[in-house]
Amino acid sequence: MSIKEIEFLIKKYDLKIKKQYGQNFLIDDNIVRKIAETIDPEPKATVIEIGPGLGSLTKHLSHRFEKVLCYEIDSQMVDILRQEMHEDNIYIIHQNFLKSNIKDDIDAFAPNNRVVVIANLPYYITTPILIKILEEAPFISEILVMMQKEVADRICGKPSTKDYNSLSVLIQFLTEPKKLFNISPKSFIPSPDVDSSVVLIKRKESFAEDVIDLDYFYRFNRTIFQQRRKTIVNNLASFLGYSKGMIGEMLKREGISENARAESLTVEQIVRLANRFYQQDNQ
Numbered sequence: 001m002s003i004k005e006i007e008f009l010i011k012k013y014d015l016k017i018k019k020q021y022g023q024n025f026l027i028d029d030n031i032v033r034k035i036a037e038t039i040d041p042e043p044k045a046t047v048i049e050i051g052p053g054l055g056s057l058t059k060h061l062s063h064r065f066e067k068v069l070c071y072e073i074d075s076q077m078v079d080i081l082r083q084e085m086h087e088d089n090i091y092i093i094h095q096n097f098l099k100s101n102i103k104d105d106i107d108a109f110a111p112n113n114r115v116v117v118i119a120n121l122p123y124y125i126t127t128p129i130l131i132k133i134l135e136e137a138p139f140i141s142e143i144l145v146m147m148q149k150e151v152a153d154r155i156c157g158k159p160s161t162k163d164y165n166s167l168s169v170l171i172q173f174l175t176e177p178k179k180l181f182n183i184s185p186k187s188f189i190p191s192p193d194v195d196s197s198v199v200l201i202k203r204k205e206s207f208a209e210d211v212i213d214l215d216y217f218y219r220f221n222r223t224i225f226q227q228r229r230k231t232i233v234n235n236l237a238s239f240l241g242y243s244k245g246m247i248g249e250m251l252k253r254e255g256i257s258e259n260a261r262a263e264s265l266t267v268e269q270i271v272r273l274a275n276r277f278y279q280q281d282n283q
Contacts, residue, residue, distance in 0.1 A: 001056040003027040006189060009054050013080050018188060019071040020124030022075055024188040025053055025218075026146075031187060036060035038144050038180070039116050046110035048140070050097045050119040050129060055081050061118060062087040067110045071097040098128055102137045115139055120146040121191070127151065127167060130201075134174050135218065143201040144173075152179050152197035164263050166225040167201060170218070172267050173211075175201045212278050220274040224262040232260055242277075250276055 001009075006025050009015065017023045026032055036057060039047075046067040052058045054077070061068045068090045072078050078094045085092070091109055093100070106115055117140055121129055126147045133140055155171045156179050157163030173175050183196040211217045223239045224232050233247045248258040254273055256265065265273070 001025075001027065001032075001054065002029060003189060006054060006056075009084070013076070015076060015080070018074060021051070022124045023074070024190060024192045026056055026120060026183075026187060027189050028183075028187040029056070031038060031183060032056050032059055034181075035118065035120075035144065035146065038198075038200060038227060038237065039142055041065045043114055046113040046115050048102075048117045048119070049189065049239060050117070050123050052081060052092075053077060053120070055085050057118070057120060058085060058086070058090060062090050065089075066113060067091065069093065069105065069109055071095055071100060073097070098132060102133070103139070104197070106137075114141060114186065116141060117143040117145065119144075123148045123151070123194070125266065130155075130167075131170065134203075135214075138203070141203050143203075144198065145201070146183065146196055148192075148196045149182055149195040149197040152199045155179075155201075157200060159220070159266050159277075162265050166221050166262075169221050169225075169267050169270055172199065173207070173217075173271060175203050177201045207271075209268045212265065212269055212275045216278045216281075217271065217274045220277060221270060224270070224273075228261070228263065229262070231258070232256075232262055232265075233258055235262070236277075246280075250280065 002036045006027055044066045046069060047061050047065040049058055049061060049068060049070045052070040052072055058068060058070060066089060070090065070092045072081065072092060072094060073096045075094060078092060079233065081092050110165050117133060133143060153163045154167050155177045157168040180198045180200055185191040185195065196221055224235050226235045226239050233244050236242050236247050237244050251258055
């Protein structure tokens, strides 16, 4: 949608833009089209859109994909979408995506389709949304999302850089993320205070290192980054209750210094270390 079309809808429905929902509307239709056309709709796919807002991206998606399943938390936006979106392959769920059961919803709307996510994510909940998708919906093969540039940099961050953290490790263990392009604040109404990036996240079909227990790995990964300035030894001792002597011995077996911080380890090293501690706990 152009800025005039968006301003028309705002005036028509006396729309109150809600900052608490991170509502910033993309007004560059070239960028909207570029996002919609990045993922191949074949073989036939259902696309999940989170926070469709006024439907700029939704319309483009409905012309390319067999079904579009939209999650919208704002009741006023839901009313506008239902009045303005006339395509019969668009399904609108008035719900907080973080409280949804993705599998049940997909089983109800498109049980046999390939499933992808394409969305301009509300920036304040980008990380919880990505974690929910990755941990609860392994059937989602590709995720194309616009997010705050700072978060995109973390997702694609490399070891021993300021951007590398537990989110980098989680995303890069399960997927292959790639930042495609940045978007200026001027491309939105109202303009956000930050730059944005579009990231393509493809779920891996196989892993360089296998995880013995995923839930343990998720917890271990969060724990070693819990306090960034602390060493792995101190974080594990503080938050998982291991003795420092035992932790040091386990690190030594993996060829890792007792003074190492989590940010210095590769994804593969963290996986192997998590497996070693899991085995120690379950002897």
